[in-house]
Amino acid sequence: MTAxxxxxxxxxxxxxxxxxxxxxxxxxxxxxLVGTACVVGEHPISAPxxxxxxxxxxxxxVGTNFANDYSDGxxxxxxxxxxxxPVRLVGWxxxxxxxxxxxxxISFGIAAVAGLGLAAVVGVELLVVGAAALAAGWxxxxxxxxxxxxxxxxxxxxxxxxxxxxxxxxYVQTDELFALPFVASIPVGLWATALLVINNLRDIPGxxxxxxxxxxxxxxxxRTRWLYVAMLxxxxxxxPFVAGGFDRPAAAASLIGIVLARKPVLEVLEGAAGPALxxxxxxxxxxxxxxxxxxxGGLWLSG
Numbered sequence: 305m306t307a308x309x310x311x312x313x314x315x316x317x318x319x320x321x322x323x324x325x326x327x328x329x330x331x332x333x334x335x336x337l338v339g340t341a342c343v344v345g346e347h348p349i350s351a352p353x354x355x356x357x358x359x360x361x362x363x364x365x366v367g368t369n370f371a372n373d374y375s376d377g378x379x380x381x382x383x384x385x386x387x388x389x390p391v392r393l394v395g396w397x398x399x400x401x402x403x404x405x406x407x408x409x410i411s412f413g414i415a416a417v418a419g420l421g422l423a424a425v426v427g428v429e430l431l432v433v434g435a436a437a438l439a440a441g442w443x444x445x446x447x448x449x450x451x452x453x454x455x456x457x458x459x460x461x462x463x464x465x466x467x468x469x470x471x472x473x474x475y476v477q478t479d480e481l482f483a484l485p486f487v488a489s490i491p492v493g494l495w496a497t498a499l500l501v502i503n504n505l506r507d508i509p510g511x512x513x514x515x516x517x518x519x520x521x522x523x524x525x526x527r528t529r530w531l532y533v534a535m536l537x538x539x540x541x542x543x544p545f546v547a548g549g550f551d552r553p554a555a556a557a558s559l560i561g562i563v564l565a566r567k568p569v570l571e572v573l574e575g576a577a578g579p580a581l582x583x584x585x586x587x588x589x590x591x592x593x594x595x596x597x598x599x600x601g602g603l604w605l606s607g
Contacts, residue, residue, distance in 0.1 A: 313391055313398065323393040323404065325369040327589045331465045331496040332365035333358065334596030338492050339473025341600040342485045344607030347478040353425070356418045357473045360434070363415025365465070368441035370408035372452075374401055375445040381514040390582070412438055426476050433472060437464050455519040457504070458497050466493015484550045487542065488599065491558070494539035495592035501532045502572070502588055506581040529572050536565050536591070547602070555602035561595030 314322045336358045343349060370393075377394020378401050393399040419434040440460055444452040451460070470489035475481060504511070504520035505528045511521050520528040540562055547555040568587040576584055 313396065315398070319391075319393060319398045320407065322391055323370060323373055323399070323407070324366045325390070327586055328369060328499060329362065329365060330589055330593040330596065331461070331499060332361035332469070334495070334592060334600070335465060335469035335489065335492050336361050336473045337600035338488050338596060338603065339470040339485055340477065341603035341607065342470075342474045342488055343477040344604045346482070346484075346607070350477055353422065353476045354473070356422050357469075357476055359418035360415045360422070361465075361469050361473075363411050363413075363418065364437055364441050367408050367411030367415060367438075368444060370404055370411060371442050372445045374404040374408055375450065377401060377404070379445075379514075381511070381516050408442075412441065422476050426479060430472075430476070433468060437468065440464055452518065453516050455517055455522045457500055458519050461497045461500050462493040465496040466490070484546070484552075484603075487549070488546050488555075488603070491539035491542045491546070491599065492596060494535045494542075495588075495595060498532055498535045498539075499585065499588050499592065501528060501535065502568075502581055502585045505529065505532065505572075506578065506585070509578075525577075532572055533569055536569060540565070540595075543599070546599070547606075552603050552606035554606040555599055557602045558595045558599035560598055561591050564591045564594055 313319075336354065339357070340349060340354045373393050373395070377392060381395070391398065393404050394401050416434065416438065419430060423430040423434070441464075443450060444457060444460060451457070467486070467489045470492050471481065471485045474485035501520065504518040505525065507516075507518070508520050508525055508528070510516075511518050519531075523531070540559060543556060543558050547553050564587070568584045568591065571580070571584050571587075
C-alpha cells in the first residue's frame with residue numbers, strides 16, 4: 305500500500321484552521337443533530353437552544369483540539385520526527401505555545417458563554433455538566449497527570465461527545481430526560497470514538513517512544529485494529545434498536561453508512577499503518593458524518 309505524500313506545512317490562517325482539526329468537527333455536530341431530532345414529536349423545538357447547544361459542542365471540540373496541540377507540543381510528544389499524522393502547531397513550530405493556549409481558552413470561553421445562556425433558561429444543573437466538560441477537555445492532555453496519557457481518551461470521547469452531548473442537547477429542549485437520546489447516543493459516541501482509535505493506532509510508534517500510554521499503546525496494534533472494527537459493528541448494530549424500539553423506522557436509513565465503512569475497515573484489517581492511516585481517519589469521519597446525519601434525519605422524519 306502506497307502512503308500518501310506529506311501534506312505541505314500550512315501558514316497564516318490556514319495553520320489555525322489545520323490546528324482546529326476540521327475532520328474531528330463531526331464529533332461535535334452529529335450529537336447535536338441527533339439529540340435535537342430525538343425531541344421531534346415529543347416537544348416543540350427551540351431553534352435558539354439548538355443553536356446554543358451546537359456552539360457549546362463546537363467550542364468544546366475546537367478548544368480540546370487546541371489544548372491537546374498546546375499540551376503535547378510543550379511536552380515534546382508532537383515532535384515531527386516521531387509524528388506521522390497531520391501537522392501540529394506547537395510541536396512543529398508553526399505557532400508559539402502561548403498563542404495556541406490562548407486559542408484553546410478562547411474556544412472554551414465561547415462554549416462557556418453559550419452554556420451559561422442555556423443554564424439561565426434551562427437550569428443550573430447545566431453548570432455542573434459544563435464545568436465537567438471543560439475540565440475534561442483541558443486535562444485530556446493538560447495538567448501534571450493528563451488522563452489521555454493513561455488510556456482514558458476513548459472513555460472521554462464516548463462520554464462527552466456521545467452520551468453527554470446527545471442527551472444534553474435533548475435535555476435543553478425538553479427540560480427532562482427520556483430513553484431515546486440515551487440509546488441514540490451509543491452509536492453517536494462509538495462513531496466519534498472510532499476516530500480517536502484510528503488516530504491512536506497511527507501514533508502507536510511515536511507515542512510509545514515518547515511515553516504516551518494511550519489505550520492503543522496499552523493493548524497493542526492488533527487489538528486496537530479489532531477494537532476499531534468492533535466499535536463500528538456495535539454502532540450500526542444499535543440502529544435497529546433505535547428505529548424499531550422507539551417507532552422511528554426512518555432512522556434505519558443510517559445503516560447506509562455501512563457502505564462507507566467497508567473500505568476503512570478493510571484497510572485497517574489489511575494492516576494499513578503510519579501515513580496510510582490518514583485517509584482511513586478521513587473515511588471514518590465521513591462514516592460518522594453521513595451515518596449521524598441520516599440517523600438525525602430519520603429520527604426527525606419519523607417523529
